Amino acid sequence: MTNAIEITDLTYRKNYKTILADVNLTIATGRVVGLLGENGAGKTTLMRLLADLAKGNHGNIAVAGATRGPQRRANLSFTEHLQGFRPGMKLREVADFYAAVYPDFAAQKYLDLITFLQLDDDLALNQLSRGMREKFIIALTLARQARVYLLDEPFAGIDSMSRKRIIGSIIRWKQPEATMLISDHYVTEIAPLLDEVVVVKDQTVVAHKSSEAIRQDFGIGVEAFYEGIYEGEIHDDEL
Numbered sequence: 549m550t551n552a553i554e555i556t557d558l559t560y561r562k563n564y565k566t567i568l569a570d571v572n573l574t575i576a577t578g579r580v581v582g583l584l585g586e587n588g589a590g591k592t593t594l595m596r597l598l599a600d601l602a603k604g605n606h607g608n609i610a611v612a613g614a615t616r617g618p619q620r621r622a623n624l625s626f627t628e629h630l631q632g633f634r635p636g637m638k639l640r641e642v643a644d645f646y647a648a649v650y651p652d653f654a655a656q657k658y659l660d661l662i663t664f665l666q667l668d669d670d671l672a673l674n675q676l677s678r679g680m681r682e683k684f685i686i687a688l689t690l691a692r693q694a695r696v697y698l699l700d701e702p703f704a705g706i707d708s709m710s711r712k713r714i715i716g717s718i719i720r721w722k723q724p725e726a727t728m729l730i731s732d733h734y735v736t737e738i739a740p741l742l743d744e745v746v747v748v749k750d751q752t753v754v755a756h757k758s759s760e761a762i763r764q765d766f767g768i769g770v771e772a773f774y775e776g777i778y779e780g781e782i783h784d785d786e787l
């Protein structure tokens with residue numbers, strides 16, 4: 549079966565600075581994957597490259613088998629920001645725009661998400677708090693029936709109770725064969741969700757393991773594994 553994500557020998561420089569180097573990563577379909585790394589590690593950049601928003605890389609990127617930019621964008625759902633929309637625009641109007649642009653935008657799923665996230669889509673963008681804005685980004689992103697979902701720190705501004713509710717049910721918003729890549733600094737909170745973990749450090753992917761293999765091989769949880777790599781307690785030759 550075609551993999552959800554295939555990255556080979558990816559290197560990306562911006563303003564003469566190497567942001568990512570020699571990245572190789574294959575993620576199968578149907579997985580929920582944590583993309584972990586400290587601030588500035590390159591997680592957002594990796595998502596932007598997958599979504600063809602950052603360009604000029606060396607190496608190959610395939611999303612559900614598609615290598616060309618427009619096809620990759622069609623196969624994956626990523627709402628980076630809500631820039632480009634008029635601040636006075638209502639959420640419903642933004643959703644209408646998404647429905648017009650993305651053939652896989654599911655109107656009923658969007659309405660279910662809006663209800664679940666307790667959002668009022670009669671509000672305008674400039675009436676949203678930070679957490680409400682993030683919930684809206686989650687709704688727009690998951691309303692598409694995509695092959696791959698990219699969620700970049702989706703819960704950062706969301707209150708702890710809502711966060712638990714969303715994390716507890718996020719899997720139900722993806723089709724079984726879809727893959728979800730989630731970057732988050734609240735590693736313990738998202739750990740129960742994760743089938744696999746990808747750790748970005750020193751401008752590259754240093755580890756890619758299933759949560760089960762981490763438990764079996766190291767006898768620890770996902771967060772301890774991630775911290776162990778950063779603290780130098782887990783070495784390259786153990787990965």
Ligand SMILES: Nc1ncnc2c1ncn2[C@@H]1O[C@H](COP(=O)(O)OP(=O)(O)OP(=O)(O)O)[C@@H](O)[C@H]1O
Nearest residue numbers: 562563565567585586587588589590591592593594
């Ligand atoms: N527009 C830009 N121009 C130049 N360098 C950039 C730009 N955006 C990001 N970078 C650099 O790219 C590197 C990776 O940044 P990126 O935003 O991908 O990290 P991140 O892992 O998502 O971090 P965080 O956890 O803080 O969100 C950083 O060193 C950052 O300084």
